[in-house]
Amino acid sequence: MSLDSHAPAGFRSLTTPVYRGSTTLFDDAGSLRDDWRPDRTPYAYGLHGTPTTFELAGRIADLEGARYALITPGGQAAIALIYLAFAGAGDHVLTPRNAYGPNQALAHDLLARLGIEVELYDPLIGGDIERLFRPNTRLVWCESPGSVTMEIQDVPAIAAAARRAGAVCALDNTYAAGVLFDAFAHGVDVSMQALTKYVGGHSDLLLGSVSTRDEGCYEALGRARELLGHAVSPDDCSLALRGLQTLGVRLAHLEASTLRVAHWLAGRPEIARVLHPALASCPGHELWARDFTGSASLFSIVFADRHDRDAVHGFVNRLSLFKIGYSWGGVTSLATAGDETPRDYPGYLVRLNIGLEDPEDLVADLDQALASMKA
Ligand SMILES: *Cc1c(COP(=O)(O)O)cnc(C)c1O
Numbered sequence: 001m002s003l004d005s006h007a008p009a010g011f012r013s014l015t016t017p018v019y020r021g022s023t024t025l026f027d028d029a030g031s032l033r034d035d036w037r038p039d040r041t042p043y044a045y046g047l048h049g050t051p052t053t054f055e056l057a058g059r060i061a062d063l064e065g066a067r068y069a070l071i072t073p074g075g076q077a078a079i080a081l082i083y084l085a086f087a088g089a090g091d092h093v094l095t096p097r098n099a100y101g102p103n104q105a106l107a108h109d110l111l112a113r114l115g116i117e118v119e120l121y122d123p124l125i126g127g128d129i130e131r132l133f134r135p136n137t138r139l140v141w142c143e144s145p146g147s148v149t150m151e152i153q154d155v156p157a158i159a160a161a162a163r164r165a166g167a168v169c170a171l172d173n174t175y176a177a178g179v180l181f182d183a184f185a186h187g188v189d190v191s192m193q194a195l196t197k198y199v200g201g202h203s204d205l206l207l208g209s210v211s212t213r214d215e216g217c218y219e220a221l222g223r224a225r226e227l228l229g230h231a232v233s234p235d236d237c238s239l240a241l242r243g244l245q246t247l248g249v250r251l252a253h254l255e256a257s258t259l260r261v262a263h264w265l266a267g268r269p270e271i272a273r274v275l276h277p278a279l280a281s282c283p284g285h286e287l288w289a290r291d292f293t294g295s296a297s298l299f300s301i302v303f304a305d306r307h308d309r310d311a312v313h314g315f316v317n318r319l320s321l322f323k324i325g326y327s328w329g330g331v332t333s334l335a336t337a338g339d340e341t342p343r344d345y346p347g348y349l350v351r352l353n354i355g356l357e358d359p360e361d362l363v364a365d366l367d368q369a370l371a372s373m374k375a
Contacts, residue, residue, distance in 0.1 A: 018238045019050035036226040048226065052234040056241055057209070060199075063244070064178040064191055066211035068218040070225050071232050075174060075194025078208030079103050080110075082190055085217075085224035086139045086168045089115035093139045094132055096123040096153065097343075098146030100172060124283060127157035133165040142188070143172040144181070145284070148351055149342055150275040150300055152284025155291065159187030168217060174198075177329075178211075179251060180294045190217050197329030198296070201243040201250055205236040250356070254297035257359040261352070262299055264363050270307060270370050272347050275300040297354040298328050305346040311373055312348040313337050318369040321357055328353035333362055 024043040026032045035041035036048045043050070049057070053071050061069035072078040083106065087093050095107055097120040107118035121132055123146050140162040144153035155171060162169035170190040171183050177198035183191035193199070195207040210225075212218050262276040273281050276299035277288040288295070303312050315337075316324060322335040333355040342349045354362065 016052055016055045016238065016241055018234045019052045020046075020234055021050055022046040036222050047229060047231050049232075050234050052237045052241070053232055056237040056244075059241065059244055060178065060195075060209045061211055064173075064211045065182060065184050065213075066191065067213045067215075068222075069209050069211040070221055070230075071195075071237060072208040072210060072225065072230050073232055074206040075100075075172075075192065075196055075208040076102050076106070077230055078192040078194070078210045079172065080106055081210060081221060081224055081228065081230065082170045082192060083107075083111055083116070083139065084228065085220040086170075087111070087116045088138075090136060091116055091138045092134050092136045093118045093141070094121050094129065094137060094167075095119070095141040096121055096143055096146055096151075098123050098149050098151055099141060099143045100147045100174075103141070103143075103172070123151040123153050125158075126154040127161060129158050130161045130164075133161065133167065137165055137167045139168050139170060141170050141172065145175055145277050145282070145288070148300055148338070148349065149344070150277060150282055150298075152277055152282065152288040152291075154284075154287055155181075155183075155188060156186045159189070162189075163187065175296055175298060176292065177247060177251060177296065178209075179247065180292050180296060182293075183211075184213050186291060189214055190221070195240050195243075196327060198251065199240050199243050199247060201247065201329060201331070202239075203327065203330035203332065205239045207232060207236050207240050251294070251296065253356065254354060255294050257356075257362070258295065258297045258299065258354040260359040261354055261362050261366070265301055265366065268370060270304055270373060271301050272304045273302040273345065275302065275349075296329075298351070300349050300351045302342070302345045302349050303347040305341075307348065307373065309339065309348055312350060315369045315373050316350060318372050319365055321362055321365040322352065331356040333357055 035044045057069040057071050095118050142153050142155050142158055144155055159169040168189045171188040173183050173191045174193045174197050190212045192210045195209055210221055262274050265271050266274045275282050278295040316335045322333045334353040337350045
């Protein structure tokens with residue numbers, strides 16, 4: 001029986017089909033070759049990508065103004081890929097102290113075992129990072145705003161210092177979704193994002209991306225991705241392609257709703273500080289105003305220090321529209337409370353992700369949960 005298609009020809013639709021395949025076929029024995037580079041041998045093996053994967057990669061590259069993009073199984077996989085592409089035994093890497101927790105865990109666990117030394121630096125160091133460079137510094141991470149405490153970094157100053165030192169500057173650009181901050185215009189060599197967050201946008205997939213304009217960086221990243229076997233599902237890529245179609249309207253709506261909620265919280269006596277990049281109370285706010293074109297849905301609140309851990313956990317537990325869970329960038333509002341007071345602040349911190357609910361309903365939910373704190 002023939003395995004050729006039985007479906008009528010001529011189907012055209014607005015969406016990129018989900019192309020599956022581990023084995024991809026060659027015309028003859030002589031043309032068989034394994035090559036991860038799509039510009040040389042586009043479909044050597046499913047691991048390197050299918051048309052669905054490459055369509056997503058191309059659109060992420062367009063969105064970020066990159067020349068090349070690679071899709072990874074998640075944001076954390078993208079972080080690991082960048083470390084392993086650029087650093088080896090005996091090398092030194094600089095990572096901000098407020099970087100995404102699993103990034104720091106990777107540095108202290110697996111990378112330490114491989115002989116890669118990751119030094120944590122003050123995210124607000126700016127151009128003074130110059131003095132932390134060593135002859136063996138290969139990679140400098142930025143994450144702006146940083147995870148949980150939301151400091152905005154002077155990325156152009158750090159990228160310029162990295163360039164002078166001959167180190168690669170990588171940015172975790174997840175907050176900006178590749179939209180609100182132009183990584184390459186600000187001197188970054190390699191930008192990554194968790195597509196899990198805004199590009200996916202519906203809390204139903206895990207993917208990451210790594211993008212660059214630099215041929216040498218692309219070679220190092222593509223080779224490392226191949227060797228690590230970072231395969232991605234075409235179904236997840238298809239969902240990410242769908243998410244991209246509404247990314248702009250979702251970000252605009254989320255920005256407005258989040259600002260409404262953040263400003264409301266800033267006026268509440270229970271809250272000592274609102275760590276939202278567009279508010280002057282956020283460290284590095286002036287850099288956000290200089291370098292970003294907008295703000296997103298994630299921010300943190302620091303409670304006045306008279307509220308202890310149990311009171312703050314009670315506040316989170318009394319919320320009803322806000323759900324409790326990791327990740328962010330979807331349609332649902334989320335709250336996570338820390339078990340310890342953060343560095344630099346005496347009070348307990350809660351991180352909020354604003355979703356697509358009516359912001360007035362969210363304010364009412366926060367209002368009832370704050371009101372019951374006093375009782
Ligand atoms: C969520 C997140 C990641 C990791 O993404 P996953 O797809 O969940 O692995 C990386 N960086 C930041 C800043 C994140 O918030």
